[in-house]
Structure formats: C-alpha cells, structure tokens
Amino acid sequence: MLRYVxxxxxxxxxxxxxxxxxxxxxxxLPPGDYITSLIASMQDSGINVDxxxxxxxxxxxxxxxxxxxxxxxxxSGILFRGDxxxxxxxxxxVADLIWERMGSTLAISVASLLFVWAVALPIGIYSAVRRHSxxxxxxxxxxxxxxxxxxxxxxxxxxxxxxxxxxxxxGGLFSPEYIEAPWSWGKFIDLLNHLWIPIxxxxxxxxxxxxxILRANLSDELHKPYVITARAKGLPxxxxxxxxxxxxxxxxxxxxxxxxxxxxxxxxxxTAIVLNLPTAGPLLLRALISQDMYLAGSFIxxxxxLTLIGMLVSDLLLALLDPRIRFT
Amino acid sequence: MTVHxxxxxxxxxxxxxxxxxxxxxxxxxxxxxxxxLVWYKFxxxxxxLVSGVAILFFCLxxxxxxxxAPAIPDxxxxxxxxxxxxxxxxxxxxxxxxxxFQLHVTGYAMEVDPASLRRTYVPDPEQVVPVGLFxxxxxxxxxxxxxxxxHLLGPTEAGDTMYLLGTDRLGRDLxxxxxxxxxxxxxxxxxxxxxxxxxxxxxGAVSGFYGGxxxxxxxxxxxxxSSMPTIPLWLGLAAAIPLTWSPLMVYFIITLIVxxxxxxxxxxxxxxxxxxxxxxxxVTAATLDGSSERRVIFRHILPSLTSHILAVVxxxxxxxxxxETALSFLGIGLKAPIVSWGVLLQEAQxxxxxxxxxxQLVWPAGAVVVTVLAYNFLGDGLRDAADPYES
Numbered sequence: 001m002l003r004y005v006x007x008x009x010x011x012x013x014x015x016x017x018x019x020x021x022x023x024x025x026x027x028x029l030p031p032g033d034y035i036t037s038l039i040a041s042m043q044d045s046g047i048n049v050d051x052x053x054x055x056x057x058x059x060x061x062x063x064x065x066x067x068x069x070x071x072x073x074x075x076s077g078i079l080f081r082g083d084x085x086x087x088x089x090x091x092x093x094v095a096d097l098i099w100e101r102m103g104s105t106l107a108i109s110v111a112s113l114l115f116v117w118a119v120a121l122p123i124g125i126y127s128a129v130r131r132h133s134x135x136x137x138x139x140x141x142x143x144x145x146x147x148x149x150x151x152x153x154x155x156x157x158x159x160x161x162x163x164x165x166x167x168x169x170x171g172g173l174f175s176p177e178y179i180e181a182p183w184s185w186g187k188f189i190d191l192l193n194h195l196w197i198p199i200x201x202x203x204x205x206x207x208x209x210x211x212x213i214l215r216a217n218l219s220d221e222l223h224k225p226y227v228i229t230a231r232a233k234g235l236p237x238x239x240x241x242x243x244x245x246x247x248x249x250x251x252x253x254x255x256x257x258x259x260x261x262x263x264x265x266x267x268x269x270x271t272a273i274v275l276n277l278p279t280a281g282p283l284l285l286r287a288l289i290s291q292d293m294y295l296a297g298s299f300i301x302x303x304x305x306l307t308l309i310g311m312l313v314s315d316l317l318l319a320l321l322d323p324r325i326r327f328t
Numbered sequence: 329m330t331v332h333x334x335x336x337x338x339x340x341x342x343x344x345x346x347x348x349x350x351x352x353x354x355x356x357x358x359x360x361x362x363x364x365l366v367w368y369k370f371x372x373x374x375x376x377l378v379s380g381v382a383i384l385f386f387c388l389x390x391x392x393x394x395x396x397a398p399a400i401p402d403x404x405x406x407x408x409x410x411x412x413x414x415x416x417x418x419x420x421x422x423x424x425x426x427x428x429f430q431l432h433v434t435g436y437a438m439e440v441d442p443a444s445l446r447r448t449y450v451p452d453p454e455q456v457v458p459v460g461l462f463x464x465x466x467x468x469x470x471x472x473x474x475x476x477x478x479h480l481l482g483p484t485e486a487g488d489t490m491y492l493l494g495t496d497r498l499g500r501d502l503x504x505x506x507x508x509x510x511x512x513x514x515x516x517x518x519x520x521x522x523x524x525x526x527x528x529x530x531x532g533a534v535s536g537f538y539g540g541x542x543x544x545x546x547x548x549x550x551x552x553x554s555s556m557p558t559i560p561l562w563l564g565l566a567a568a569i570p571l572t573w574s575p576l577m578v579y580f581i582i583t584l585i586v587x588x589x590x591x592x593x594x595x596x597x598x599x600x601x602x603x604x605x606x607x608x609x610x611v612t613a614a615t616l617d618g619s620s621e622r623r624v625i626f627r628h629i630l631p632s633l634t635s636h637i638l639a640v641v642x643x644x645x646x647x648x649x650x651x652e653t654a655l656s657f658l659g660i661g662l663k664a665p666i667v668s669w670g671v672l673l674q675e676a677q678x679x680x681x682x683x684x685x686x687x688q689l690v691w692p693a694g695a696v697v698v699t700v701l702a703y704n705f706l707g708d709g710l711r712d713a714a715d716p717y718e719s
Contacts, residue, residue: 014548014552015548015551015552015555018548018549018552019552019555019556022552022556022561023564026561026564026565026568029564029565029568030567030568030570031570144701144704144705145697145701147700147704148646148697148700148701148704149693149697149700150650150653150654150696150697150700152654152657152673153673153689153693153696153697156673156676156677156682156689156693157689157693159679159682160679160682160683160686160689163679163682163683164683258555259554262554262555262556262557262558263557263558265557265560266557266558266559266560267559269557269559269560269563270559270654270658273658274677280560284560284563285563285658285660288563288564288567288660289567289659289660291567296564296567297564299560300556300560300561300564303556303557303560304555304556304557307555307556307557308555311555
C-alpha cells in the first residue's frame with residue numbers, strides 16, 4: 001500500500017508542473033505588465049515618467065529577465081516562501097487575499113460532493129433494482145435535465161423562482177445581519193438557509209452523472225451468478241443488493257471523484273459569480289477583468305491543485321476499497 | 329473407445345445473423361454495408377431520431393437567420409423597451425361579428441407608472457397588428473453576399489411592431505436576436521468540434537499506434553488538461569483577448585479556446601480503439617502489403633472507427649456550446665455586436681431584469697437546454713449504433 005501511495009504521489013509531480021506552466025502562461029498572456037499599467041496610472045495623475053526610470057524599474061522588478069527565469073522566481077516564491085506575488089489592484093500580497101476565498105471554495109465543493117453522493121446513492125440503487133419502473137424513468141428524465149442545464153442557467157432560474165414565489169433574494173452566504181456577526185447557532189442556521197441553493201445548483205449535473213454510472217454498474221452486477229446464488233440461498237432482498245453487488249458497483253463511484261471534482265470546482269466558480277458567493281469565483285473574474293494577473297493566476301493554480309489533491313484522495317480511497325489496484 | 333454423440337445436436341441452420349428489427353429480412357442485413365447497418369440500428373432509437381431532426385432544424389435556423397428573423401438584431405426602438413411578447417393569432421373578428429382569417433399579433437397599450445414615470449407595456453387584445461408571410465421588411469445582406477429584404481414573417485405595415493418573444497432593455501426584438509444567436513452558438517460548437525477533432529484524432533491515433541514514449545507523453549498532457557477545472561481556465565485565457573480586436577477575431581479565438589480543451593476525450597477514445605485494432609489481421613495484412621504507416625493509420629484503421637468518432641464528437645458538441653455560453657454570459661466571451669445565446673443571457677443577469685422581463689431568460693436558456701439535450705440524445709443514439717455487429 002505504501003509503495004502505491006508513494007508511486008501515486010510521485011506521478012503527481014509532472015502533472016503539477018504542467019499545471020504551474022499553464023497558470024504561469026495565463027499570468028504572462030495579457031500584453032503589457034505591471035509597470036505598463038503603473039506608468040499609465042501615473043500619467044493619468046499628471047506625473048511624467050522618464051523612460052530611463054521605467055527601464056530601471058523593470059530591472060528592479062525582474063521584468064527584463066528571460067521568461068524561464070521569471071517562471072523559476074515565481075514558482076520558487078510559491079514553493080519556498082508561500083509568496084504568490086503581488087495584487088496590483090488590491091495593493092496587497094496575493095497570499096493575503098486568496099486563502100479565505102479558497103477555503104470557502106473548498107468548503108462548498110466538498111459540501112456539493114457530499115450532496116452528490118447522498119442523493120445519487122439511494123436513487124442509483126433504486127433505479128438499478130427497479131429498472132424500467134415509473135420511478136426509474138422519472139429519475140432518468142430529471143437526470144437528463146440536470147445534465148443538460150448549465151449551472152448558471154439553473155442558478156438564474158432558481159433565483160427567479162425564489163424571488164417570484166418566496167419573495168426573497170438568494171445571493172450571498174449570509175443574511176445581512178449575520179455577515180459581520182461572530183459564529184453562533186443562529187449564524188449557522190442562516191448559512192444553511194443560504195447554502196442549499198448553490199449546493200443544489202452545483203451538485204445537480206454531478207448527481208445526474210453519478211446516478212447513470214451507478215445504475216449501469218449495479219444493474220450489470222445484479223445479473224451475475226453470485227447474486228442469483230445469494231438469492232437462491234434465501235438471503236433477504238436488501239442484503240442481496242447491499243452486501244456484495246453494491247460494494248463492487250461503488251468503485252467507479254469513488255473513482256468518479258476524479259472527474260466530478262474539476263466539474264464541481266468549475267461549477268462553484270460560475271455559480272458563485274451568479275449568486276454572489278464569497279468564494280474564489282467572483283474575485284477571479286474581477287481580477288481577470290482588471291488584468292490583475294498574479295491574483296488570477298494564483299487562483300487558477302490553486303484550483304488546479306485542489307482538483308489534483310481530490311484525485312489523489314479518490315485514487316487512494318479506491319486502493320483502500322479494491323485490493324486489485326493496490327497489488328498490481 | 330467410445331464415441332460421444334449428443335442426441336439433441338441441432339442441424340446446421342445457416343449463418344448466425346439475428347434480425348436487427350422484426351420484419352427486416354435476414355438476407356437484407358446480410359448484404360447491407362456497415363453504414364446501412366448503423367442506420368438500421370440508429371433509426372430504432374426514436375428519441376435520437378427526433379433529436380437529430382431538432383439539431384438539423386437549429387442548423388437550418390442558423391443558416392437562414394437573415395430570412396427567418398423578422399427584424400435586424402441590432403435595430404432598437406427605445407420606445408419599446410422590455411415589451412412583453414405579443415400573441416400570434418390567426419382569426420380576427422369583423423365588426424359584424426364574423427370571423428376572418430388574418431395572421432395578426434395583438435398590439436400594446438402603454439401604461440405610465442405615476443410614481444416612477446416608467447413606461448410599461450401590456451398586450452392589448454383590442455388592437456390588431458396585421459402580419460403576413462414573406463413580407464418585405466428591413467433590408468439585409470444574405471450571408472454577406474447579396475442584398476435582400478424578404479422576411480418569412482413580419483408586420484405587413486412597415487413601422488408596426490411584431491415582438492413574438494418580447495424585446496430587451498434597448499427595445500430590440502428578442503426573436504430576431506435569438507435567431508441570429510442560433511447561427512453563432514451552433515457554429516461555434518461545430519467549428520470548435522472540428523478543431524478538436526483534428527487534434528484528438530491525430531494525437532490519439534499517433535499515441536495509440538506507436539505507444540511507448542509518445543503515448544506516455546500524450547497521456548500526461550491529457551491528464552493535466554482534464555484535471556484543470558475548465559471554467560477558471562477558459563476565463564483566464566479569454567480574459568487575455570485584447571479589447572481592440574475585431575469581433576470576428578474574438579469569435580475565432582473563443583472557438584479555439586473552447587476546442588483546445590475539448591479534444592482530450594476524443595483522443596482517449598481514438599487511442600483506446602487503436603490499441604484494440606493494432607493487432608488485428610487486416611492491419612498486419614496492410615503492413616505486409618507494404619503500406620506506409622501513414623496509410624495504415626489513415627486509410628485502414630481510422631475509417632473502421634469513423635462511427636465511434638462521430639458519436640464522441642456529437643457528445644463533445646454540447647460542452648463547446650455551453651462553454652461559449654458561459655464565457656459570453658460572464659462578459660469575457662463574445663461581445664456586441666455579435667449575438668450569441670450567451671450574449672443574450674448576459675442581459676438577464678440580475679434578478680430585477682428576470683423579474684420584469686422573464687422572457688429574456690426563458691428563451692435563450694431554453695434554446696441552450698434543448699440543444700444540449702438534443703445533442704446528448706443524438707450522441708447516445710449514435711454511440712449505441714456505432715457498432716452494429718454487437719447484439
């Protein structure tokens with residue numbers, strides 16, 4: 001098992017490297033750099049800047065270095081000092097800005113994942129056991145709709161419905177009176193009251209996909225001889241399903257974290273922008289629009305790392321569940 | 329020595345072909361070529377068939393947008409902002425009480441809110457605006473090639489209003505915008521898929537055919553790309569598009585961005601099939617026959633998985649459309665004057681707009697959802713039909 005874990009972590013390194021290259025590329029992509037925008041804003045306020053001074057500043061900030069050296073400086077700053085660069089829009093180090101936002105992104109992603117599992121598991125089992133029943137068709141239909149409706153359209157529709165029928169607006173994570181309040185039971189309840197809409201919005205497509213997978217796997221499994229044997233020897237119906245076939249059908253369920261998680265993080269980003277949640281999404285969009293690239297690049301990097309860690313966890317869980325993986 | 333004979337051994341019963349569909353003769357199937365078999369199997373899936381027709385319909389709408397749209401998408405009439413949809417009717421009542429066939433829409437009555445002085449419109453059944461088929465209306469340039477002014481449906485009197493789906497905040501006809509948006513949104517999907525088709529097929533074929541280092545390298549790249557959350561990545565790339573670029577350039581770059589991340593699934597599929605087919609007899613035969621590697625890949629192996637590729641491509645299309653819609657919705661994808669479904673949805677971003685003019689959300693969102701669903705059903709049907717030889 002330990003060998004597998006080490007191997008798996010080792011495999012992550014090239015992927016992480018590729019990820020950091022993409023993030024760095026995005027940082028470098030917009031034309032001009034910080035100095036360009038600084039000089040533009042200085043000229044706006046009437047200060048004339050000597051071109052030689054500009055060159056000196058570029059020298060100081062290292063913008064004249066070859067591109068690989070800039071990358072090296074950037075990545076070593078992150079790895080060894082936790083220094084993600086400087087946010088020119090907020091005039092603060094990026095590291096001060098991102099952690100809180102990444103925390104809430106992580107929290108909502110995990111909550112959505114739990115929602116996906118909690119909903120998909122019973123429905124998937126039901127659909128597999130009662131194939132082609134009315135309930136199965138209903139869930140299949142809802143599932144297709146869930147897959148087809150993009151997150152932000154779902155969020156907009158829910159916003160409209162809750163405005164229309166409950167008369168409340170559904171943005172944010174807290175009611176105004178709780179935003180600055182210290183944590184209390186009331187604040188927690190208020191959080192739950194606001195959290196269910198984003199979680200449903202983000203989790204729906206993942207849930208639909210999971211139900212389809214579980215239904216397909218479990219119904220394959222249910223027709224195998226050992227299940228018939230179990231039934232023949234008189235095991236009660238629920239045990240025939242839950243004891244063995246479900247455990248095998250659950251493997252893809254766990255490994256699906258690997259591809260559901262990027263979707264969830266992606267979904268959190270856009271849903272948060274629509275619903276105005278204090279996660280990385282709105283800040284990322286703002287940073288991108290104002291070309292505050294270090295902030296934006298750090299978010300993209302960290303979101304990628306988040307999904308990679310999620311995939312690692314899912315692979316390790318799978319290895320725990322399934323000895324065939326650990327020993328080959 | 330004893331010889332075992334089975335009593336119930338059945339006599340030979342001819343080729344083991346099972347009829348794909350009751351009523352189709354076995355001899356028919358025996359002689360049909362692969363595409364005919366695929367079609368037999370596909371046409372049994374009614375949902376996929378209907379979806380295919382829907383997709384075709386959307387494509388035609390996009391193709392003939394200028395003719396189908398009642399108005400020019402950018403033509404705004406500020407006096408009719410956020411006007412609700414007008415009902416299309418077929419019969420009008422004459423003063424003497426008899427009914428007469430006349431295509432028409434109901435007119436508007438304006439109400440001014442005394443508190444805010446804001447004008448709102450309500451449909452007024454008393455007013456009748458006659459409309460007709462094949463009317464001359466606003467002039468346009470068909471496909472940018474020749475001038476025309478014929479519209480499928482429009483008010484017979486120039487200057488009358490016909491807003492079947494309502495108007496937006498600048499008083500532009502939503503129906504015309506939706507129809508023009510269909511052209512952009514559908515074409516982005518198709519163009520984007522073509523780009524990722526080339527990338528995916530070439531990289532998948534090469535990595536599946538040669539294996540080894542090339543394969544490992546390609547797989548790593550695919551892993552990196554597919555582990556990235558797509559929306560932040562698209563946002564990052566799209567935000568770098570300079571504001572000074574022409575809308576057409578932006579359109580192509582957005583298509584490129586969208587397709588750059590859509591090819592991974594296709595490459596995986598192609599690679600897997602290549603692994604399976606590499607050892608087949610016909611490949612060995614072709615190699616022994618002196619075919620070059622390129623010929624073996626593109627002439628012998630690829631054609632045998634065309635139907636699979638078609639299915640994967642169809643399933644990849646909705647992702648592209650949603651990607652463009654999401655980017656434009658967030659304001660860093662396509663921008664005016666280009667109209668796409670995402671650009672339309674951007675107008676419906678806040679609760680107030682949606683509450684006042686829900687049609688601005690309903691129609692573009694409906695178009696996106698129907699298209700995505702149809703592509704999914706069509707793709708599922710194609711995937712099931714892709715291999716007509718398995719039962």
